[in-house]
Amino acid sequence: MIALALPASNDEGFVSPTLEDMHLPEILPWGAPTGEGFGKQMLLILISVIIISWFFIAAARKRQLVPGRLQFLGEFGYNMVRNSIGRDIIGEKDFRAFTPLLFSLFFFILINNLWGSIPLAQLPTTSHVGTAYALAGIVYFTWIILGIKKHGISYFKFAVVPSGVPMAILPLVVLIEIISTFLVRPITHSLRLFATMLSGHLIIMLAATGTEFLLLEAEGLLKPLGVLTLVGGVGMFLFEVLIQCLQAYVFTLLTAIYIQGSLAEEH
Template sequence: MIALALPAETENGGFHAPGLEDLHLPEILPWGAEYGTGFGKQMLLVLLSIALISWFLVAASRRGAMVPGKFQFLGEYSYSFVRNSVGKDVIGERDFRPFIPLLVSLFFFILVNNLFGSIPLLQLPTTSHVGTAYALAGIVYVFWIGLGIKKHGLRYFKVATVPSGVPKAILPLIVVIEIISTFFVRPITHSLRLFATMLSGHLIIALSAAGSSFLLLEADGLLKPLGLLTLAGGVGMYLFEILIQVLQAYVFVLLTAIYIQGSLAEDH
C-alpha cells in the first residue's frame, strides 16, 4: 500500500489528512524561487519516462521474429491497439497513417507517467501537475488547428464553426457557441480531464494510506479494527486507480484522434 504521506499529529494529537503540500515535493535543483519553478521530482520522472519508453520500443522491435516472444508481443499489441482501435477506427482508413507516431507517442507517454503514481518509491503521476496536462493538450491544440488550416486554408474556421443545415435565424447564436466550445472549452477540458482525474485519484490513495496507518498505529479501542477496513478499501482503490490511469491515457489519445478527424472533415 502506498505510504505517500504518513499521518502527522496536530497540536491536539489528532489525525492530519494529507494535502497538496504532501504531494508536491521540494525541488531537487531550485531556481526562480519567486515563481515556484525548478527541477523537481516531476521533471525527473518525465525524463525517466522518455528513457523507459525509448528503451521499450527499441527492445521490443529489435529482433522482429515471426513468432514473437512475450516482450515483442507486448510491444506489437500496444502499438496495434493505438494504430487500429484509435487511429484507423476514428480518423479513417484513408487518412490515419501519418498521425500514428503522434498518437502512439502520446499514449505511451501518458500511460507511463500515469502509472508512476502506482509504483512504490516513485509514487507520483506527473500528469497530476496541471502544467504537464496543459503542455500535452497545448501540443494537440496547435496540431489540429494547424492541420485544419493546412487542409482547408482559412476556410477551416468556417468549417469548424458553421454547422451545415442550421436555420439562418439561429445561425449567429450557433456560431458563437461553436467558437467557444471548439477553440476555448475543448483544450481546457482536454487537459483538465487528465489532470483532475490523476490528482484526485492520487489524493484518495494518499488519504487511504494515511488513514489506515493512523488507525492501526495511533487509534485506541474499537477504532483500531477500522484500520484494517480502511486498509482493505485503500487496496481496492489502489487497484482501481491503476485501471483509471490506463483508461485516462486511452481517453486522451481517443479525443486527440477525434479532433484530428474533425480537422480533416469537409463539413461540420
C-alpha cells in the same frame, strides 16, 4: 500504499493530506524564493521517455516472424493504438500519418500516469497541471494547423458553422461553437487528465494516512476501523490503476477525434 503515508497525527489528532503534500522539495532548486527548480516530477518524465524508448527499440530489434514476449508486447501496444484508435477514428485514408503522434501520446501518458502506482515513485506526473496543459496544447495546435492546411482559412467557417442551421438562430449557434471548439475543448482535454490523476492520488494518500492513524494512533473502537480503511484503500489503489490506463486511452482517443474533425469535409 503505506509508503505514501505522511505524518498523520499531532496533538490535535488526524491531519489529512493536502495539495501541498504532493509538491515535493526540488532536487535541484533554482529561482529562490519561489521554489522552482528540477524536481521529482521532471525526473520521472525524463525516466519515462527513457523507458518507452528502450522498450520499443528493444522490442523491434530482432523482428522475428514468431515474436518473443518482448516483441509481442511491443507489437500489441503499437497495433492497439494504430488500429483501435488511429484507423478506426481517423479513417483508413489518413490515419497512417498520425500514428506516431497517437502512439507517443498514449504511452507517454500511460507511463506518467502509472508512476502514481509504482512504489518509491508514487507521483503521477500528469497530476501537475503544467504537464496536462503542455500535452493538450500540442494537440490543440496540431488539429488547428491540420484544418487550415486541409481547408485553408475556410476551416474556421467549417468548424463553427454547422450545416442546416436556420438563420434565425445561426449567430447564437456560431457563438456557442466558437466557445466550445476553440476555448472549452482544449481546457477540458487537459483538465480531464489533470483532475482525474490529482483526485485519485489524493484519495490514495488519504486512505494511507487514515490507515496509519487508525492502526497506530487511534484508541478503543476506532483502531479496528483501520483494517477496513486498509481494505478500502487497496481497492481504491487497484481502481486507480484502471483509471490511469483508461485516461491515457481517452486522451489519445479524443486527439484522434479532433484530428478527424479537422480533416473532414463537412462539419
